[in-house]
Amino acid sequence: xxxxxxxxxxxxxxxxxxxxxxxxxxxxxxxxxxxxxxxxxxxxxxxxxxxxxxxxxxxxxxxxxxxxxxxxxxxxxxxxxxxxxxxxxxxxxxxxxxxxxxxxxxxxxxxxxxxxxxxxxxxxxxxxxxxxxxxxxxxxxxxxxxxxxxxxxxxxxxxxxxxxxxxxxxxxxxxxxxxxxxxxxxxxxxxxxxxxxxxxxxxxxxxxxxxxxxxxxxxxxxxxxxxxxxxxxxxxxxxxxxxxxxxxxxxxxxxxxxxxxxxxxx
Numbered sequence: 001x002x003x004x005x006x007x008x009x010x011x012x013x014x015x016x017x018x019x020x021x022x023x024x025x026x027x028x029x030x031x032x033x034x035x036x037x038x039x040x041x042x043x044x045x046x047x048x049x050x051x052x053x054x055x056x057x058x059x060x061x062x063x064x065x066x067x068x069x070x071x072x073x074x075x076x077x078x079x080x081x082x083x084x085x086x087x088x089x090x091x092x093x094x095x096x097x098x099x100x101x102x103x104x105x106x107x108x109x110x111x112x113x114x115x116x117x118x119x120x121x122x123x124x125x126x127x128x129x130x131x132x133x134x135x136x137x138x139x140x141x142x143x144x145x146x147x148x149x150x151x152x153x154x155x156x157x158x159x160x161x162x163x164x165x166x167x168x169x170x171x172x173x174x175x176x177x178x179x180x181x182x183x184x185x186x187x188x189x190x191x192x193x194x195x196x197x198x199x200x201x202x203x204x205x206x207x208x209x210x211x212x213x214x215x216x217x218x219x220x221x222x223x224x225x226x227x228x229x230x231x232x233x234x235x236x237x238x239x240x241x242x243x244x245x246x247x248x249x250x251x252x253x254x255x256x257x258x259x260x261x262x263x264x265x266x
Contacts, residue, residue: 007042008076008101008126009148011196011217013259015208015251016042017244018078018198020222021061021069023232029065030072031235036225039244043076043101044069045200045220048094050083053108055158063097070098077101080130080151080200084108088119095123103128103151106139117146130200133172137181144189149218150182154201167223169201176214183215183264192263205247209254215264221247 007016019041024032033044046066051059061079069077078101079094086109094102102120104113106129113129120127129143130151140150154169179199186195198218199211208219225243226233233239258265 006076006100006126008078009194009196011193011263013255013261015212015216015255015259016196016218017248017251018043018045018218018220019225019244020045020047020200020220021065022047022222023226024222025226025232025234026065028235029068032226032240033069033072033075035235035240036244037073037075039241040248041075041225041244042218043078044073045078045080045222046099048079048081048083050086052084053082053105056082063093066094066097066099076126078103078128080128081105081109085110085112086116088116091116091119092123095120095125099125101126101128101149103130103149105129106131106143107135113143114146117143121146128198130198133175133178137178137185140182141185144186144191144195147195149196149198150186151198151200151220152179152182154199156201167202167204171202171207175199176210179211179216180214186215187263205250208247208250209257212251212254213258213264219247219251 019036046061049056049060077099079099080103104116117127126148128149128151129147132153133155154171154175156169183197186192196217197215198220199216200220203211203219204224224247
């Protein structure tokens with residue numbers, strides 16, 4: 001099941017919400033995904049790890065998860081690859097599983113990244129490129145004309161245990177400035193209405209306006225949608241729709257304040 005009208009790579013006044021499944025409860029995943037869709041999330045964001053990337057010792061978000069989510073939603077599905085040198089065979093497996101957007105890691109895809117971008121596009125999918133905070137911003141620049149979405153992710157202290165009810169990501173005061181640099185790169189090549197700019201990690205209802213002001217057109221959130229003071233939010237309780245409504249209201253208010261259908265207000 002897929003939407004007939006893609007929302008990816010079409011920035012407008014309203015900032016979009018990509019619902020990340022990192023903090024989902026996988027024992028009730030299908031029900032949670034259905035509630036996210038009904039509550040107004042724009043697409044589903046799934047991290048796909050190979051067990052070799054960075055400090056992640058175990059794989060995560062495999063083909064079985066992609067297929068399961070596909071069977072439970074008509075929303076578009078993003079596979080954000082956290083992998084070492086993904087292959088075209090792996091890309092094809094994800095395409096066959098029904099994803100709509102594949103986001104490639106700039107640091108670890110290597111010299112094949114443009115080749116992979118066009119491989120994905122030739123199969124009719126949207127494509128993104130992404131990197132962690134600290135990667136030179138200039139590494140994004142030559143890829144912007146080929147991408148539907150640019151994704152920039154805050155750093156994460158993996159050596160610390162996660163805390164109940166909040167994102168483990170760290171949002172440095174400099175992050176907004178870096179996001180604005182990416183926005184300005186997109187504008188410089190005349191693609192402000194064709195390339196989305198996503199912030200990933202640490203964005204929530206309380207701080208999202210800061211990043212909308214700098215050019216963010218998509219907010220990826222997981223903790224704000226799935227975590228509460230008592231643990232993971234459960235379907236059937238009204239908690240997940242209420243969480244989506246809170247962040248949706250904050251994003252809409254910031255969108256009205258800082259954006260038009262043509263981009264940032266001057």
